[in-house]
Amino acid sequence: MPFKRTNPLALAVLALLSERPMHPYEMAQTMRERHQEEVIKLNYGSLYTVVESLHRHELITASATQKAGNRPERTVYAITDPGTTELHDWLRELIAVPATEYRRFEAGISLVGLMPPDDALAAVEQRSAGVDAQLTALAVLLERLAGMGLPQLAWIELDYRMAMLRAERAWLTWFATATRDGTVGGYSAWEDKHR
Amino acid sequence: MPFKRTNPLALAVLALLSERPMHPYEMAQTMRERHQEEVIKLNYGSLYTVVESLHRHELITASATQKAGNRPERTVYAITDPGTTELHDWLRELIAVPATEYRRFEAGISLVGLMPPDDALAAVEQRSAGVDAQLTALAVLLERLAGMGLPQLAWIELDYRMAMLRAERAWLTWFATATRDGTVGGYSAWEDKHR
DNA sequence: ACCGCTATATTCGGTGCCGAGTATTCGGGA
DNA sequence: TCCCGAATACTCGGCACCGAATATAGCGGT
Numbered sequence: 001m002p003f004k005r006t007n008p009l010a011l012a013v014l015a016l017l018s019e020r021p022m023h024p025y026e027m028a029q030t031m032r033e034r035h036q037e038e039v040i041k042l043n044y045g046s047l048y049t050v051v052e053s054l055h056r057h058e059l060i061t062a063s064a065t066q067k068a069g070n071r072p073e074r075t076v077y078a079i080t081d082p083g084t085t086e087l088h089d090w091l092r093e094l095i096a097v098p099a100t101e102y103r104r105f106e107a108g109i110s111l112v113g114l115m116p117p118d119d120a121l122a123a124v125e126q127r128s129a130g131v132d133a134q135l136t137a138l139a140v141l142l143e144r145l146a147g148m149g150l151p152q153l154a155w156i157e158l159d160y161r162m163a164m165l166r167a168e169r170a171w172l173t174w175f176a177t178a179t180r181d182g183t184v185g186g187y188s189a190w191e192d193k194h195r
Numbered sequence: 196m197p198f199k200r201t202n203p204l205a206l207a208v209l210a211l212l213s214e215r216p217m218h219p220y221e222m223a224q225t226m227r228e229r230h231q232e233e234v235i236k237l238n239y240g241s242l243y244t245v246v247e248s249l250h251r252h253e254l255i256t257a258s259a260t261q262k263a264g265n266r267p268e269r270t271v272y273a274i275t276d277p278g279t280t281e282l283h284d285w286l287r288e289l290i291a292v293p294a295t296e297y298r299r300f301e302a303g304i305s306l307v308g309l310m311p312p313d314d315a316l317a318a319v320e321q322r323s324a325g326v327d328a329q330l331t332a333l334a335v336l337l338e339r340l341a342g343m344g345l346p347q348l349a350w351i352e353l354d355y356r357m358a359m360l361r362a363e364r365a366w367l368t369w370f371a372t373a374t375r376d377g378t379v380g381g382y383s384a385w386e387d388k389h390r
Numbered sequence: 391a392c393c394g395c396t397a398t399a400t401t402c403g404g405t406g407c408c409g410a411g412t413a414t415t416c417g418g419g420a
Numbered sequence: 421t422c423c424c425g426a427a428t429a430c431t432c433g434g435c436a437c438c439g440a441a442t443a444t445a446g447c448g449g450t
Binding site: 008011012015018036038039040041087088091092093094095096097098099100101102103104105106107108109110111112113114115119120122123124126127130131134151152153154156157159160161163164166167168170171175184185186187189190 | 203206207210213231233234235236282283286287288289290291292293294295296297298299300301302303304305306307308309310314315317318319321322325326329346347348349351352354355356358359361362363365366370379380381382384385
């Protein structure tokens with residue numbers, strides 16, 4: 001059966017190996033250094049499973065098994081030509097096709113009617129504060145990265161995330177005021193149910 | 196070990212049972228009718244696993260095993276008091292605490308430098324069109340729901356989603372023009388690498 | 391009366407993901 | 421010199437998740 005594009009960690013592996021051959025642990029280190037783990041979930045168990053899967057599908061090859069010093073052997077992998085093709089195709093797909101993502105907040109807010117308006121308001125305000133904190137943290141980080149001379153393309157995903165967070169904050173603010181003022185559609189029924 | 200709040204489908208189950216007792220298949224039907232499956236991933240295999248897990252943790256009880264007609268027996272479940280508490284706590288957490296979600300598009304765009312600018316531009320424009328289509332589809336749906344007399348609270352999550360999609364479209368438009376004009380930071384190095 | 395289609399209701403084997411556990415080496419302080 | 425903790429490198433069992441398969445019941449048409 002063909003390779004399935006499920007775990008984005010496999011994409012990260014292909015991307016790293018497109019630079020130079022590496023062994024799995026080194027991939028993890030590199031991802032950490034570059035803060036890639038903030039964007040792609042990294043986890044040792046999954047890393048080795050994913051590498052093995054890529055190997056089975058011949059998208060990468062075991063180029064060498066070194067034994068430096070007396071450490072446990074480590075297998076160094078390299079990307080293959082089919083692997084490079086897969087990398088580019090997958091990348092294009094991820095960018096070009098908006099997939100249906102199930103966000104946890106959407107699940108929560110869709111059931112907000114189950115709690116009393118007061119509690120809901122408090123929860124939303126708490127989230128608002130949390131989003132605010134994330135925004136300032138991101139702004140600081142961007143400042144630092146720009147100060148280090150890194151080009152915008154190197155942290156373009158953070159730029160995107162900031163835009164999304166700002167939009168979320170705006171929506172949360174709207175919802176909070178609409179709840180406080182009782183102007184959200186269906187408010188009276190909502191209030192009545194919880195007393 | 197305690198119950199883990201991983202699969203939001205379990206939340207949906209608790210929410211449904213907070214209305215009235217049901218058997219699993221009925222939960223699935225109800226979720227479909229209410230379009231909840233657009234927000235919470237529904238899948239038969241997972242549904243039965245999740246129900247079993249909730250049962251093990253005594254958040255729901257098997258209230259009866261009917262055998263209507265000559266159909267296979269079906270187990271009807273009901274929510275317990277601890278289950279109700281769990282429902283409300285979980286709900287509050289989902290709304291109040293912004294969790295780190297790993298979005299597929301962020302993974303893709305963070306590696307956009309790996310493809311040539313022309314290809315990247317085409318991919319982004321394709322996504323833009325896709326997002327546009329989703330937005331108009333959502334607008335039509337909202338129109339219909341409002342026309343049916345449903346209060347805004349009943350489709351509040353779609354309102355949120357529209358806001359997010361609009362923000363994404365704006366960002367995509369910005370990125371597309373910045374790429375076309377070569378004004379995105381680090382453009383020259385990007386172009387140089389791919390020739 | 392019989393055929394076949396859809397709806398009802400659940401089971402089950404496979405797979406991928408997870409994170410705690412293991413084993414070794416290296417560097418630094420007393 | 422010896423010990424301890426951090427870093428290196430990977431392994432493994434468990435479990436949640438998935439979706440295709442199964443089995444029966446009702447219902448409309450000929």
